[in-house]
Each structure stands twice: as structure tokens, then as C-alpha cells.
Amino acid sequence: MAERNSRVGRLRNSSVALATYFRRLVTPPVPGDGLLLAGFVEGVIGWGLSWVFATSPGLAPLGPITSIVGLWLVLTIGIVAIGIVYTAPTVRRNRVWIVWGVLNLAATVVNLAAVAGALPLEWLRYAYWHPWFAVIGAGYVVTAVDNWGSPQLRYQERLVYGISGVATLGLLGLTVASPTVLFGAQVFLIGGVIQLVPIGHDVLADAVLIARRH
Numbered sequence: 001m002a003e004r005n006s007r008v009g010r011l012r013n014s015s016v017a018l019a020t021y022f023r024r025l026v027t028p029p030v031p032g033d034g035l036l037l038a039g040f041v042e043g044v045i046g047w048g049l050s051w052v053f054a055t056s057p058g059l060a061p062l063g064p065i066t067s068i069v070g071l072w073l074v075l076t077i078g079i080v081a082i083g084i085v086y087t088a089p090t091v092r093r094n095r096v097w098i099v100w101g102v103l104n105l106a107a108t109v110v111n112l113a114a115v116a117g118a119l120p121l122e123w124l125r126y127a128y129w130h131p132w133f134a135v136i137g138a139g140y141v142v143t144a145v146d147n148w149g150s151p152q153l154r155y156q157e158r159l160v161y162g163i164s165g166v167a168t169l170g171l172l173g174l175t176v177a178s179p180t181v182l183f184g185a186q187v188f189l190i191g192g193v194i195q196l197v198p199i200g201h202d203v204l205a206d207a208v209l210i211a212r213r214h
Helices: 002-025 032-055 064-086 095-115 121-126 130-145 155-177 186-213
Strands: none
Touching (some): 032 186, 130 186
């Protein structure tokens, strides 16, 4: 009986600790993991709706391509706004987040230029999802190697980010060399996986650590 009560107590303590942890992630000033969580939500919405628009064009209010680009424009503005307005000053000054912000804005500009017809026709094939794969690949590599000695990012997390980044850049290079390797709506499913798995691992790893401590 005592052992059972002890288990129930530990479970209750872990639940309270996790609830406190996730509440902290969404309470301004948002910490780095909070911005990660926002990026995870952005990825679920962005890649999920992009897949819906690509597979069900009738649901795309402005047509598949324009709707997908418009969706990512809104999401990018949203995540950048969260980073600038609601995060802690230490997060805003972090080099990794600055790199991610610049990469996201660059990909958005390329998308908008493609929709506006401002790019040469031979570039259009690479002007939509390719920039976002480049953002994910380069961003995760930078995340893995930046400030290597910092304890804020554990070795296992750096390893996941690094492997994901290199794999994404390799996949991007393969699709540029052989454009038919990725074709159609499956691109958005793959994009969702490569963006969400490393972020989810990072956030959950911290949550598991907190739960074990209690």
C-alpha cells in the first residue's frame, strides 16, 4: 500500500512538474524551448495544410500554389513576431535564432518572387519547397554546431539536429540533381517529418528529464 501511494505521489509530482514546464513555455517572456514549441506548431499547420491544398485543390482558396505560399508567409510573420515580441531578451540575442529568422525570411522572399513572376522560368522549379528544405537543413546544422560547449543543448540533441540537417541537405541535393525523386504532395509529408522530428525530440527530451527528476 505504501509503495502504491509512493508511486501515485511520484506520478502526481511529475504531472504537476510537466504542467508547470509547458505553462512556462507559453508564458511571456517565452524561453528558447517555448519558441521551439511554437516552431513545432508552425510546422504541423504549415506542412499539414500545404499537403491538404496540394491534394485537394478545391480547398485552396487562392489555388494550390498561391495558397501554400500565402500560408507560409502568414506563419513566418507569426513565428518572427513571437520571436521579436514575446521571447526573453536572451533568446532574441541568440545567434541560432537570428540565423533561423534570416533563413525563414529569405525562403519567404524567394516564394513571393516566384508567385509574382519575378524569377526566370528555369528557376521556378526550385523556388517553392526547395528553399524550405534548405532552411531546415542549414538551420539544423547551425543549431547542432553553434556554441558547442554550451550545456543548454545536450550532446544527444545536437546529434539529432546534426544528422537531420545533413540528411535534409543531402535529400535537397538529390532532388536538385534528379528532380523526379520527390514529386507531388509527398514533398509536404517529408517536409513535415524532417522539420518536426528534431524539434519534437528536443522538447520531449527536456520534458522527460523534468518528469524523472520528480
